[in-house]
Structure formats: C-alpha cells, structure tokens
Amino acid sequence: xxxxxxxxxxxxxxxxxxxQGAVEAIKENSDIKIILVGNEEKINEELRKYSYDKEKxxxxxxxxxxxxxxxxxxxxxxRKKKKASMNIAVQLVKDGKANAVVSAxxxxxxxxxxxxxLKRIKGVLRPAITTIFPKKNGKMVMMxxxxxxxxxxxxxEQFCIMxxxxxxxxxxxxxxxxxxxxxxxxxxxGNELVKQSYELIKSNSNINFIGxxxxxxxxxxxxxxxxxxxGFTGNIVLKTAEGVAKTIFDILKEEIxxxxxxxxxxLILKPVFKTVKNSLDSSEYGGALFLGLNGISIKAHxxxxxxxxxxxxxxxxxxxxxxxxxxxxxxxDKKERVGGLK
Amino acid sequence: xxxxxxxxxxxxxxxxxxxQGAVEAIKENSDIKIILVGNEEKINEELRKYSYDKEKxxxxxxxxxxxxxxxxxxxxxxRKKKKASMNIAVQLVKDGKANAVVSAxxxxxxxxxxxxxLKRIKGVLRPAITTIFPKKNGKMVMMxxxxxxxxxxxxxEQFCIMxxxxxxxxxxxxxxxxxxxxxxxxxxxGNELVKQSYELIKSNSNINFIGxxxxxxxxxxxxxxxxxxxGFTGNIVLKTAEGVAKTIFDILKEEIxxxxxxxxxxLILKPVFKTVKNSLDSSEYGGALFLGLNGISIKAHxxxxxxxxxxxxxxxxxxxxxxxxxxxxxxxDKKERVGGLK
Numbered sequence: 001x002x003x004x005x006x007x008x009x010x011x012x013x014x015x016x017x018x019x020q021g022a023v024e025a026i027k028e029n030s031d032i033k034i035i036l037v038g039n040e041e042k043i044n045e046e047l048r049k050y051s052y053d054k055e056k057x058x059x060x061x062x063x064x065x066x067x068x069x070x071x072x073x074x075x076x077x078x079r080k081k082k083k084a085s086m087n088i089a090v091q092l093v094k095d096g097k098a099n100a101v102v103s104a105x106x107x108x109x110x111x112x113x114x115x116x117x118l119k120r121i122k123g124v125l126r127p128a129i130t131t132i133f134p135k136k137n138g139k140m141v142m143m144x145x146x147x148x149x150x151x152x153x154x155x156x157e158q159f160c161i162m163x164x165x166x167x168x169x170x171x172x173x174x175x176x177x178x179x180x181x182x183x184x185x186x187x188x189x190g191n192e193l194v195k196q197s198y199e200l201i202k203s204n205s206n207i208n209f210i211g212x213x214x215x216x217x218x219x220x221x222x223x224x225x226x227x228x229x230x231g232f233t234g235n236i237v238l239k240t241a242e243g244v245a246k247t248i249f250d251i252l253k254e255e256i257x258x259x260x261x262x263x264x265x266x267l268i269l270k271p272v273f274k275t276v277k278n279s280l281d282s283s284e285y286g287g288a289l290f291l292g293l294n295g296i297s298i299k300a301h302x303x304x305x306x307x308x309x310x311x312x313x314x315x316x317x318x319x320x321x322x323x324x325x326x327x328x329x330x331x332x333d334k335k336e337r338v339g340g341l342k
Numbered sequence: 343x344x345x346x347x348x349x350x351x352x353x354x355x356x357x358x359x360x361x362q363g364a365v366e367a368i369k370e371n372s373d374i375k376i377i378l379v380g381n382e383e384k385i386n387e388e389l390r391k392y393s394y395d396k397e398k399x400x401x402x403x404x405x406x407x408x409x410x411x412x413x414x415x416x417x418x419x420x421r422k423k424k425k426a427s428m429n430i431a432v433q434l435v436k437d438g439k440a441n442a443v444v445s446a447x448x449x450x451x452x453x454x455x456x457x458x459x460l461k462r463i464k465g466v467l468r469p470a471i472t473t474i475f476p477k478k479n480g481k482m483v484m485m486x487x488x489x490x491x492x493x494x495x496x497x498x499e500q501f502c503i504m505x506x507x508x509x510x511x512x513x514x515x516x517x518x519x520x521x522x523x524x525x526x527x528x529x530x531x532g533n534e535l536v537k538q539s540y541e542l543i544k545s546n547s548n549i550n551f552i553g554x555x556x557x558x559x560x561x562x563x564x565x566x567x568x569x570x571x572x573g574f575t576g577n578i579v580l581k582t583a584e585g586v587a588k589t590i591f592d593i594l595k596e597e598i599x600x601x602x603x604x605x606x607x608x609l610i611l612k613p614v615f616k617t618v619k620n621s622l623d624s625s626e627y628g629g630a631l632f633l634g635l636n637g638i639s640i641k642a643h644x645x646x647x648x649x650x651x652x653x654x655x656x657x658x659x660x661x662x663x664x665x666x667x668x669x670x671x672x673x674x675d676k677k678e679r680v681g682g683l684k
Contacts, residue, residue, distance in 0.1 A: 219585035
C-alpha cells in the first residue's frame with residue numbers, strides 16, 4: 001500500500017479541490033491511501049459530499065496553514081509556521097509515514113519545506129524544479145524552472161542525469177534524449193555557462209546527449225525528451241509560454257466577440273479550444289517534482305482543481321512505487337568520462 | 343528626400359518580396375527613394391510587374407549575395423563576399439548615400455556587416471537587437487534578443503537608455519516605461535546579473551524605470567513599453583513565443599481536421615485566426631533594429647513578404663527622419679546618478 005501525504009489546505013481552491021482529488025484518486029487506485037493534513041472540520045465538511053472507502057483516507061489535524069500569498073517571504077513562513085499543513089505533510093515523508101507528499105500551496109514554501117526536511121540526495125549539488133511541456137507528438141520534461149537562478153556547469157550536468165531518471169518513470173521512456181537549451185544548435189553557441197556545460201555533458205557517457213536545442217524547436221520539432229537550462233532561463237521559458245498562450249486566447253476571445261457569426265462558430269469549436277488549452281496546461285500532467293531531494297515532493301499548480309490534484313496524486317504514486325531516489329543516487333555516483341575530461 | 347538602401351537579394355522570397363515592398367513603399371510615401379542593391383537583371387524582371395515612379399527607385403548592380411543558409415559562418419561570409427548586396431547596401435549608409443539600410447537576409451551577417459561598417463556610437467558599450475512584442479492594449483519593445491549572449495550590468499543599463507529612445511520614435515511614446523525582465527517582481531529577485539543591473543538602472547535618473555517584470559506579465563498586463571534582458575534570455579523569450587504560438591496553431595489545426603462541423607466553423611473563423619496570427623507576428627511591425635550603431639540598420643524577418651518589407655522600409659524612414667542617433671549619443675553621455683551610486 002502506497003501512502004501519500006496531501007497538504008489539504010494548499011491551493012487556490014483548497015480544501016474543496018484537495019478533498020475531491022483525494023477521493024477520486026482512491027477510487028482510481030485500489031492500492032493507495034491518502035493522508036489529508038489540515039483543518040479537520042473543513043476537511044470533513046468537504047468529505048461529507050462524497051461516498052468513499054473510509055479506510056483509504058486519514059486526516060491529520062492542524063490549525064496552521066501557509067497562505068498562497070503570505071505577507072512574509074515563503075521561506076520565513078515555513079520556519080515560523082512549524083505546524084502548517086504543508087510542513088506536517090512533508091515531515092510525514094521524512095518520518096517514513098508517507099511515501100510521497102503532494103501540495104498545491106505556495107511554491108517557494110514547498111521548496112523550502114522540502115529542502116529543509118527531506119534534504120538533498122547525497123552527491124546532488126542542487127535540487128531542481130521540473131515542468132512538463134507539450135511537444136510535437138508527445139510531452140517532454142524541462143528543468144530547472146526556478147530553483148537555481150545562478151548555475152554552474154556541474155549543476156546542469158546533474159540536471160541531465162536527474163532529468164533522465166525522471167523521464168524514464170514519468171514519460172515511460174527507456175533511454176530519454178537530453179538536450180541543452182540554447183540560442184543556436186551548433187556547438188560553441190550560447191553564453192559562457194551553456195558553452196562550458198556543453199563540454200561537460202558531452203563528456204559524460206551516461207547522458208544520452210543530443211546537443212543544443214532552441215526553445216522554438218524544442219516545442220515544434222520535439223526531438224528531446226529532457227531539456228536542461230539554468231533556473232533563471234527555465235523559469236523565463238515557462239512564464240513566456242504561459243503569457244503567449246494567454247495572449248493568444250485573449251485576442252481570440254476579443255475578436256470572436258465582434259461578430260455574431262464568429263460567436264456561433266466559436267461555440268461549435270468550444271471542445272477544440274478546450275483540447276488546445278488542456279494540452280498546454282502542465283497541471284494536466286500532474287505537477288512538478290523537486291528533483292534531487294531525499295523524498296518525493298510534488299508541487300501541483302496553485303489553481304489546481306480536483307482533477308489536477310488527482311493527477312498529481314497519481315504521479316506521486318508512480319514515483320513512490322519506483323526506485324527513483326535510489327536510481328538518482330546511483331546515476332550521480334557513476335561518472336564515466338569520455339574524451340579529454342577526467 | 344529620405345534615401346533607403348534595400349538589400350534586394352536578402353530574404354526567403356527575394357527579390358520578388360523586396361521589389362514589391364519597395365514599389366509599395368514609394369507609393370505610400372511621396373518623400374522617399376529606394377536604392378535596390380542586387381542582381382540588376384533579376385530586379386528588373388520583378389520591377390516590370392509594376393507601374394511606379396521610376397525616379398524613386400535606383401538599382402545598384404552586384405552579382406554577389408549572402409545566402410540565407412551560408413555553408414560558412416555568417417561573419418565569415420560578410421568578410422569574404424565583399425561585393426555582396428548586403429555589404430554594399432550597408433556601405434551606402436556609411437558613405438552618406440543612404441539614410442538607412444533594410445535587409446531581410448541572414449541576421450548574423452547583417453549584424454556583422456552593420457557593426458564592421460557603421461561602427462558603434464561613441465560611448466555605447468554593446469549594440470543590441472530589438473524586437474516588438476504584442477502586449478495588452480498595444481506593443482512593446484524588447485531587447486537584447488540575441489546580439490550579446492553574455493552581458494554585464496552596464497550593458498543592460500545602456501539597453502534601457504537606447505530602448506527608451508527607440509520606443510519614443512517607434513511607438514510614439516513620450517516617456518516610455520522601462521522594466522527589467524526577471525523571474526519575480528520584487529527587488530532582490532533573479533540571478534546575479536539581474537540583481538546588479540537592477541541597482542544600476544534604479545540609480546540612473548534618466549531611465550523611467552518601473553522595476554522588474556515577469557515574462558508572463560509583460561505580455562498579459564503590459565505595464566512596460568521597453569523590456570530589457572541579456573541577449574541569451576531575450577533570444578530564448580523570442581523563440582519560446584514563436585514555438586508556443588506555432589504549437590497552439592498546430593494543435594488547433596489538427597483538432598479541427600477531425601470533424602466536418604469543426605472545419606466549417608473554422609472556415610467562418612478564418613479572419614479571426616488571421617488577426618490573431620498577425621498580432622503575434624513581429625514582421626508586421628517592420629523588423630528589428632540594431633541599436634547602438636552609428637547608422638540605421640533594420641533587419642526584416644527572413645520570411646518577409648512584400649508587405650513586411652514595406653513595413654520595414656516605413657520604419658526605416660521614421661528613424662531616418664528623426665534625430666535618433668544623436669539622441670542616443672546624448673542620453674548615453676548623461677549619467678545622472680541618484681542614491682548611493684556615483
């Protein structure tokens with residue numbers, strides 16, 4: 001039985017979304033148990049809306065919670081609110097009482113809580129945040145999307161290794177292809193960080209490295225399964241993608257409103273627009289993982305609905321069942337160099 | 343009379359696109375003259391398709407041209423093919439025989455040719471490439487989108503100054519608002535480069551600085567008229583935007599194809615889709631400018647059609663008529679510091 005701790009108070013629509021997600025997840029999976037951490041009264045109020053197997057859901061009560069918009073910095077909130085639902089949920093993983101934790105709460109807070117409590121895997125220089133992007137004929141993993149604004153080549157090399165292990169499980173690909181995000185495809189392109197990282201990654205025979213990739217082609221051609229960047233660049237890519245998608249749909253909506261016939265046609269195309277939107281929505285894929293920590297900590301999107309929470313719980317299960325952490329440990333230790341580098 | 347040198351052989355559809363653009367531009371503007379540089383025979387073949395004022399178009403013949411996909415690096419091609427249409431067109435500006443140059447040819451080559459021939463404005467540390475983005479209720483300028491992969495805070499400070507002068511003319515805004523592209527809005531966020539640049543920019547009282555902006559909000563909220571980034575990050579933003587837009591339209595097309603009714607509705611919405619596409623297409627706004635050079639050099643998109651070339655020629659005219667270069671010179675010289683910095 002896999003046990004997953006869920007921060008019941010985390011997210012824009014919590015605890016309604018989290019409780020719904022938990023109930024749906026236990027219906028879909030016979031072999032998981034969810035531990036809901038948060039205000040017992042509020043959780044029970046939501047739970048009363050469903051019929052479900054009561055053996056599969058446990059509640060751990062706490063009054064404290066970390067808000068989506070804390071007045072203090074998230075890292076401080078984590079340290080001050082020791083009894084916050086998020087902190088307790090993460091601690092359950094540390095104590096071996098849960099196999100994974102899921103939260104749709106404040107990203108910075110979850111990162112801090114996870115790092116402080118779970119600690120890094122031995123040998124990992126920096127943990128990274130992942131995201132999923134749609135690409136031609138599939139999905140891909142990108143990282144780091146925000147944990148490390150300043151990186152060294154050695155960090156990016158490890159992101160490649162961890163990204164491969166992540167993609168093996170999440171995307172179910174045997175030997176994921178890894179590319180370095182760059183502003184040109186040829187070797188020797190890019191800024192200093194990328195140029196140095198290229199050399200290092202190329203020389204590591206355990207990385208299935210296909211070279212540089214541009215942010216346009218990584219989406220439209222989709223040759224890579226894992227794309228690696230520093231946390232500043234990765235975060236910019238993620239937010240640009242969100243901004244462009246929103247801009248397109250905003251202009252589309254505005255234009256459609258100008259004409260009755262357009263409105264009618266748009267009504268017919270509603271399912272199409274929905275498919276397009278969903279295929280771009282990373283929360284559809286079950287949230288982001290903090291890669292490199294000694295425990296499975298999954299961040300669902302802040303605006304997750306019940307379905308998105310359920311997806312995140314499913315992903316948590318997938319990783320909890322695998323040898324993910326051990327595999328990263330092993331892959332990091334292997335340092336077989338080819339060519340000139342030692 | 344403003345004279346604009348046009349690289350008639352540059353671009354995917356040259357010389358058909360360039361000749362068409364030139365003819366349209368002289369019809370729209372009574373006070374410009376276009377110098378078409380390239381293969382005279384091929385140019386005349388295209389010109390014969392139109393009736394136009396022959397006084398307004400001049401041809402300078404050359405057999406050489408820089409290809410869109412040169413086998414050698416663009417910078418080398420510029421040096422080797424001294425008689426290439428692009429080189430001659432840029433030289434006309436240097437020699438005072440033209441007030442501006444426009445090319446839809448190889449970007450790297452035009453940048454090299456422009457830098458080598460026109461040189462930097464005195465005091466400018468690094469020239470930058472600009473682009474135009476759509477934003478909520480208008481347009482904005484972004485730079486650097488690729489000239490400088492590695493930047494120093496001093497470069498970014500100057501990009502702000504040059505970007506303001508650029509936006510004043512292009513967007514016709516009196517006191518453009520400048521923001522720094524970052525992964526958070528608060529001061530103190532970001533990587534080392536951005537943190538240091540923030541301090542420097544904030545202390546320069548000639549910059550109308552509104553602080554950090556995220557790549558999502560710069561599009562969806564549109565608070566800034568000028569957004570500044572290093573050339574690596576800026577290029578990644580540009581290419582991500584192109585990739586996301588293409589992905590959205592690809593998925594849309596694919597979904598529409600699945601059902602006859604969808605196809606019909608899409609037919610009705612065709613003008614809407616076209617408007618959305620156009621509003622995202624930076625070539626609609628007349629191309630990118632190499633900011634900081636001692637002459638006006640405008641890069642039209644490689645896949646420019648006649649209309650896009652005409653737009654680029656119109657922008658070239660706008661800048662040629664202004665005191666753009668002198669204004670940059672003056673603004674760069676002014677270094678009024680507030681606060682702790684000298």
